[in-house]
Each structure stands twice: as structure tokens, then as C-alpha cells.
Amino acid sequence: xxxxxxxxxxxxxxxxxxxxxxxxxRLALLGASGCGKSVTLRCIAGILKPDAGKIILDGQTLFDSxxxxxxxxxxxxxxxxxxxxxxxxxxxxxxxxxxAVRDKTARDAVVAEKLRQFQLESVAGQRPAQLSGGQQQRTxxxxxxxxxPRAILxxxxxxxxxxxxxxxxxxxxxxxxxxxxxTVLWVSHDRDEIFRNCSRVCVIDQGxxxxxxxxxxxxxxxxxxxxARLSGCKNYADxxxxxxxxxxxxxxxxxxxxxxxxxxxxxxxxxxHHVRFAPPQAENAFPCAVARVVEDVFSTIxxxxxxxxxxxxxxxxxxxxxxxxxAAPNQQHFTVSIAPQDILLLC
Amino acid sequence: xxxxxxxxxxxxxxxxxxxxxxxxxxxxYYIARLPRLIKxxxxxxxxxxxxxxxxxxxxxxxxxxxxxRPLGLWVLETFGIKLVMTWWSAIxxxxxxxxxxxxxxxxxxxxxxxxxxxxxxQTLGLSNTYIFWHIRMPYCRQxxxxxTVLAFARALGEYGATSMIAGYTPGRTATISTxxxxxxxxxxxxxxxxxxxxxxxxxxAFLLTVNLLEARxxxxxxxxx
Numbered sequence: 001x002x003x004x005x006x007x008x009x010x011x012x013x014x015x016x017x018x019x020x021x022x023x024x025x026r027l028a029l030l031g032a033s034g035c036g037k038s039v040t041l042r043c044i045a046g047i048l049k050p051d052a053g054k055i056i057l058d059g060q061t062l063f064d065s066x067x068x069x070x071x072x073x074x075x076x077x078x079x080x081x082x083x084x085x086x087x088x089x090x091x092x093x094x095x096x097x098x099x100a101v102r103d104k105t106a107r108d109a110v111v112a113e114k115l116r117q118f119q120l121e122s123v124a125g126q127r128p129a130q131l132s133g134g135q136q137q138r139t140x141x142x143x144x145x146x147x148x149p150r151a152i153l154x155x156x157x158x159x160x161x162x163x164x165x166x167x168x169x170x171x172x173x174x175x176x177x178x179x180x181x182x183t184v185l186w187v188s189h190d191r192d193e194i195f196r197n198c199s200r201v202c203v204i205d206q207g208x209x210x211x212x213x214x215x216x217x218x219x220x221x222x223x224x225x226x227x228a229r230l231s232g233c234k235n236y237a238d239x240x241x242x243x244x245x246x247x248x249x250x251x252x253x254x255x256x257x258x259x260x261x262x263x264x265x266x267x268x269x270x271x272x273h274h275v276r277f278a279p280p281q282a283e284n285a286f287p288c289a290v291a292r293v294v295e296d297v298f299s300t301i302x303x304x305x306x307x308x309x310x311x312x313x314x315x316x317x318x319x320x321x322x323x324x325x326x327a328a329p330n331q332q333h334f335t336v337s338i339a340p341q342d343i344l345l346l347c
Numbered sequence: 348x349x350x351x352x353x354x355x356x357x358x359x360x361x362x363x364x365x366x367x368x369x370x371x372x373x374x375x376y377y378i379a380r381l382p383r384l385i386k387x388x389x390x391x392x393x394x395x396x397x398x399x400x401x402x403x404x405x406x407x408x409x410x411x412x413x414x415x416r417p418l419g420l421w422v423l424e425t426f427g428i429k430l431v432m433t434w435w436s437a438i439x440x441x442x443x444x445x446x447x448x449x450x451x452x453x454x455x456x457x458x459x460x461x462x463x464x465x466x467x468x469q470t471l472g473l474s475n476t477y478i479f480w481h482i483r484m485p486y487c488r489q490x491x492x493x494x495t496v497l498a499f500a501r502a503l504g505e506y507g508a509t510s511m512i513a514g515y516t517p518g519r520t521a522t523i524s525t526x527x528x529x530x531x532x533x534x535x536x537x538x539x540x541x542x543x544x545x546x547x548x549x550x551x552a553f554l555l556t557v558n559l560l561e562a563r564x565x566x567x568x569x570x571x572x
Contacts, residue, residue, distance in 0.1 A: 042466075045466070045469075045470050046469070046470070047466045047469065047470070072469070073466070073469035073470045074469055074470075074472045074473070074474065075472075076470070077472070078470060079470065079471075080466070080467065080470040082463050082466075082467055084463065086461070086463040086464050086466070086467035087467075088464060088467075088468070088481075088482050089464075089486065090481075090482070090485040090486060099468075099471065099473060099481075100471040100472070100473075102472050143471065144471070147470075147471045147472055
């Protein structure tokens with residue numbers, strides 16, 4: 001039981017080429033806005049027709065350009081949670097859910113069960129415009145599940161909500177999805193949301209999907225700069241492989257990586273909290289001048305210029321707790337290091 | 348007083364409003380999905396009757412439906428029916444001139460429709476027919492209602508094309524508008540005034556009803572919210 005996908009679609013000058021396999025799991029589609037995540041979901045749901053490729057769900061071909069198969073969305077049985085939920089404004093909560101029940105003989109029973117399960121009984125007679133954001137989302141989920149879907153697509157499920165509502169709803173959504181036996185695709189640009197809720201991730205960068213990996217792999221070995229950026233890495237520089245080290249011309253540094261560096265590597269990344277104070281003789285230590293200090297809510301961000309940098313080199317971003325920054329003996333010029341295992345090698 | 352023109356005008360306007368309601372909505376729905384070039388051409392053709400003088404529309408209809416023209420001749424020979432100079436001939440004229448009003452307002456309403464609602468309906472397994480009548484039409488009902496009212500009012504007031512294709516025969520093809528012209532031409536000012544007042548009363552009552560309906564709708568929505 002899985003969703004197998006390999007599609008291409010040209011939309012104006014934008015080209016989508018996506019390929020992945022999702023088991024009965026929560027697979028995240030992670031990408032910057034406009035990368036093609038929503039287009040991918042629309043192709044899977046059958047709202048948009050890909051130019052070429054195949055979509056297979058649980059062994060059933062939903063789309064196959066070579067065999068000229070293209071099931072209409074009605075026959076795909078795929079639940080789609082839209083960003084703004086797309087509740088029918090002229091219908092009450094009860095009618096919205098009832099409309100989706102495929103087996104008309106079981107309609108009343110299913111509606112009653114979904115209203116209870118999603119705590120919507122008290123608002124069953126109200127229209128979507130009268131509901132809070134959370135109630136709207138619960139109605140949309142109840143409606144999707146009432147249609148007994150084989151897979152569920154979530155398009156940025158929390159983008160329409162205030163952040164203070166988000167966390168509670170995220171827990172509720174996780175509970176609901178935990179009982180769902182099929183594949184769930186969770187589209188987001190928020191790495192934290194993905195990390196809390198998904199098992200594996202497929203990064204989509206400018207219309208191209210990258211190999212599916214676990215969340216842990218995404219954070220430890222993102223592989224590409226796009227994936228590293230989505231995982232929250234802040235520092236990047238051009239890198240030249242040299243055996244088990246990399247040469248960084250921008251900062252005039254050579255850093256040991258503790259492992260052979262593939263020749264394909266052209267960039268390096270390092271997370272801001274992996275740049276740490278170090279004694280001058282430590283491995284990968286180098287002296288830096290402080291260019292700027294930014295106070296964040298719970299941390300301090302220090303922008304550093306490594307000694308010997310090119311004038312146009314990017315600044316190195318270091319992030320540390322406010323206490324650690326206050327305890328620093330020198331706030332103008334000091335030595336930092338990057339541990340070999342913290343260096344992200346990027347292609 | 349002979350009430351035939353009132354009866355005739357109302358039935359012509361009612362029948363053509365029903366026809367225009369479906370024709371205009373279907374045209375608006377399907378034309379919106381066509382490629383841009385074809386859409387542009389069809390849009391101009393279908394909107395033309397709105398800006399053309401009614402006499403031009405009447406002349407074109409006579410060219411098409413007249414008993415000596417190919418289509419009119421064919422219908423006459425095949426079915427033994429004359430398409431012009433009967434009471435229902437006026438329906439051709441009123442449909443053509445009222446159609447653009449319905450088509451354009453319906454199209455405007457459909458363009459404002461949130462298409463994710465239709466897409467959500469499709470993914471939930473709802474048929475396209477169900478989505479059209481239960482989601483799209485209720486969503487667009489203000490525009491559809493406005494278009495219907497305008498179409499009815501225009502059909503009721505049609506004069507030029509009607510007089511050319513149906514003529515004026517008292518008790519057969521006479522409508523309010525052609526009767527007013529006939530009475531004025533024969534210096535019967537009192538008779539003309541009577542029909543003028545009747546026409547104004549009908550139109551005003553109709554528009555007032557629509558305003559009341561809209562106000563009630565707003566009111567019920569406010570109460571619901």
C-alpha cells in the first residue's frame with residue numbers, strides 16, 4: 001500500500017519534475033513557496049493533469065500518460081485539505097460533512113459520528129463564516145474523512161491560522177492522522193512543523209524533487225543547498241574539496257571534515273549554533289572579528305568576519321544563548337571553531 | 348379595455364427570461380473555459396445585441412427567419428409553421444436582446460467564484476452537476492438574480508426588433524410597447540397614458556420585489572452571523 005509518483009508538468013516557464021514513493025506514512029513535501037508543492041498535490045488529486053508520467057495509489061493507476069489513463073478526481077478517493085479549507089459557504093457544518101458521504105444509506109450515521117469525533121456538535125447548524133479558524137479546520141477534516149479517502153493531502157494545514165491557535169490544532173491533527181491507515185502527504189515550508197509530524201521528507205526545489213530521506217538525514221546530511229536552507233542552515237560558502245578537507249576561498253580557511261570529501265562538493269554549510277568559541281589550538285579554529293551583534297528573543301546572533309576574508313565574503317553567523325555571549329571575555333575579536341562533523345558538504 | 352397586450356407582454360417576457368436564464372448560464376459556464384482567442388471572439392458576438400440598435404437585430408432576424416429565407420422557408424415547408432408575425436415570434440427578438448445581460452452578469456459572477464470550492468467538491472466525490480447546482484449557483488446567486496431581473500426587464504421593454512418580427516396586430520401580436528406606439532400614432536393620448544402607467548407600475552413593482560428579496564437575504568445573513 002503506497003503512493004508511487006513520477007510526473008512532469010510545464011506551467012508557463014515553470015517546469016515541475018517530481019518523483020517519489022510514499023508508503024503508509026506521513027511524508028512531508030518541503031519546499032520554499034512557489035516550488036511546486038501545491039501543483040504536485042493538485043496533480044495527485046486529479047484537479048490538474050500532468051503532461052507526462054504516472055501516479056499509482058495502492059496498486060491502482062490514477063494517471064498514466066503512456067496508457068492514456070486519467071481518473072477524474074471523483075474516482076480517486078483522495079482527501080485534500082485546502083489551505084483555506086474550501087468549506088461550502090452556503091451549507092452548514094452538518095451539510096458540508098453530509099455532502100461528502102459516498103454511501104448515502106449510511107449518511108446520517110457517518111455525519112453524527114464525525115460531528116462527535118471532531119467536537120462539532122454544538123456548531124453543526126452554523127455556516128463556515130460563523131466558525132473559528134480551528135472549527136473550520138476540524139470541519140474540513142471531518143468532511144474529508146466522511147468521504148472515506150485512501151490517501152490524504154494536507155496543503156500547508158496551518159497557514160490560515162494564527163500562531164497561538166496552531167499548536168493545539170497541530171496536536172489534534174496528529175491524533176486524527178494517527179488513526180488514518182493510508183498515506184498522508186504533508187506540504188509545508190516550516191521545518192519545525194515537518195519535524196514534529198512526519199517520518200520522512202521529500203525536498204522540492206524549483207520544481208524538482210530530491211530523493212526522499214528521513215528527517216534526521218535532512219538535518220544531518222541535507223546534500224544540497226536548497227535542502228540545507230529548508231532545514232534552517234544559515235551559513236554557506238563556496239568550497240573546494242582537498243582530500244579530507246575543504247578549502248574556503250571566501251574566508252581564506254581550510255577546514256578538516258574528518259571524512260573524504262567527494263569531488264562533486266562545491267559548497268559548504270554550517271548551522272549558526274555549530275559555530276562555537278574555541279581556544280586557538282583547537283581543530284578547525286580560526287580567529288574572527290565581530291562585524292555586528294543582533295539581539296534575538298532568546299539568543300544573541302553575532303555576525304563574524306574571519307581574519308583574512310575577502311572584502312566581499314559573506315559574514316559568518318554565530319548563534320548562542322544570551323548568557324554565553326555575556327560571559328564572553330572578548331566581544332570584539334576571538335577564536336571560533338566548527339567541529340568536522342558539523343560541516344555540511346553540499347553539491 | 349382590452350387587456351391582451353399586458354397578457355402577451357408578460358408571457359413573452361416570462362418565456363424568454365426562462366430561456367435566457369439557462370442559455371446565458373450555460374454560455375457563461377462553458378465559454379469561460381475556452382482558449383482565450385475563441386473566448387474573445389464569442390464574447391464580442393454574444394454581447395453585440397446589447398449595443399446594436401434593435402432595428403438591426405430585427406432586420407437580421409427577418410433575414411434569418413423570414414418566410415422567404417432559407418431557414419424560415421424550410422420550417423414553413425417542413426412543419427407548416429410561420430416563424431414571423433405570430434405572438435411568439437417576439438420571443439426570438441426578446442431572447443436575442445436580453446441574452447447578453449444574462450450572459451455577462453452570469454459570467455462576472457462565475458469569474459468571482461472560488462474555484463477551490465469546485466475542486467474540493469470533486470475530490471470529495473461530488474458530481475460536476477451537483478457542484479454546479481448546489482455550490483456554484485448558490486455562491487453566484489446575487490449575480491444570477493441580477494442578470495435574471497435585467498433580462499426580464501429588458502424583454503418586457505423590447506420594442507424595435509419585436510415590432511419588426513411580430514408586427515402589431517391587436518389581439519394577436521400586440522405587446523405593451525407596440526400598443527403604446529400605436530395609440531400615440533393614432534392620437535389616443537389617454538389610451539397611451541394608461542399603458543405607460545401600467546408599464547411603469549410593473550417595472551417598478553418588479554425592481555422593488557428584487558430589492559426587498561435582497562434586503563431580506565442580507566438581514567437573514569446578519570442574524571445568522
